Amino acid sequence: MSEEPAALLTAYDDQLRERAEFHGAREVVRHGPLWWGIFSHGGFCSYRDLAGAEGSDVDELVRATVAHFREQTGVERFEWKTRGHDAPADLPERLVAQGLVAEERETVMIGEATGLAVPVQVPDGVSIRRAGEGGDLLDDVRRASAMQESVFGMGRGSDPEELARQVADVAGGGLWLAEADGEVVSAGRLTVVPGTEFAGIWGGSTLPEWRGRGIYRALTAARAVAALGLGVRYIHSDCTDMSRPILERSGLVAVTTTTPYIWTRD
Template identity: 65%
Template sequence: MTDALRQAYDDQLREAGEIHDDADLTRIGPLWCVILGDGARGFVTYRDLQGHSGAALDGLIEQVVAHYRDATDVVSFEWKTRGHDAPADLTDRLVAHGFVPEERETVMVGEATGLAVEVPLPDGVVVRRAGVGGDLADDAARASELQERVFGRGSGPSTERLVADLQAHADRLTLWMAETSGRVVSAGRLSIVPGTQFAGLWGGATDSEWRGRGIYRALTAARARHALAHGVRYLHSDSTDMSKPILERNGLRPVTTTTPYIWTRPSS
């Protein structure tokens, strides 16, 4: 089962599944080098490295760094590694070329039906889609405040960017929240990936004093039901150690790990 889920993840969520319609793309060997919307950040995506190893892999990494350094204005770019990719020494070679690893997360994948369950909520807590039964901008602002309380400032998109994305991509991007007495106590996004059977669970956060009461599970169930209603079969998440056991209890399976390796332009 895990092998089949990993195969679906590799086939559908890499390369095209990670590239936005309006992305600025450059092909270097098996890699797509992407410049993200603000022009300051880049992203490297690929299905696999097509056998590059040793000196050939070093040369490929050098080409990518030279591209972003010399042909773009990006401040930094991410090379997103997966734990099951070959060769095994890729990460060592990235570090040798100046990349810095961020926190490793677990890639969780599973059938959406496994999460679309009824979950009882504490008295007074309501789960709803942002902008439905409330003002979208206000809902997004309060959800962003929660994210900052839980993960720290700058851990997610700005409220302005979030609202703009929700409005521009309402057919595939939704924000979900659990609130009580006007206070958002849990929130997370659902992003349907066009042209695939997948939707992603992103930005899940719950106030520390409200954890362990089924709220995050109910929030995830609401997103799963919405995904199923829009033809999605699989849900995926790059999960922290906090959210991984919750998703695993509801049928998602760890299929690999992922670690972002970040190259940052040297200060002049």
């Protein structure tokens, strides 16, 4: 029996915030309830909660964060990750007032891996496999990245060589491809979160002419099977409004929303 959304949200808050979000950061600094980290792609700010801060106390946390990344790091931008169920309710307005810009809101989806690991019918001629199994890993990653850029736009795909290094570690997850006549028509990653019961599914994309045929659901199922083999209990993803119905059909449940607020150096 699947868990209720409230229980899934509790697991999310307990396991996927703070320390788990900063795995792989080259530098982490604590400031009150905040965690500040620096990654290869820039700075990142998150927290479990703001310890009841309101009003001017929140403004001071935002000012301190901007000052830290502006004056003490060389990053060009940082993300303050908000969640829809967090307090205070006026945090978004306070972030904008200090120069941060909201990006697209996404829905946090969670489901038990056992519920997702089910057979899914795909069209004749379509095959699904893990990148590097039955093919060259770097070539698989390059072709998947090119497909992703064709869907999301140039510059939106992952760096192929960096991604190949990441997915080479089987215990850390991997990249799955759906192919038809040698063409990558859909792809998505699985990333196990160290020290938790979770793995994330990310980067999911399907060529427009192949959508609505069960292919992405099959990719989700294949990743769930792999996750179970790695001891994972929960699958999670931050998804757009376009992806949400697909993940809901796969068995994930919406538990909250998340909106990145971005600061960029002048």
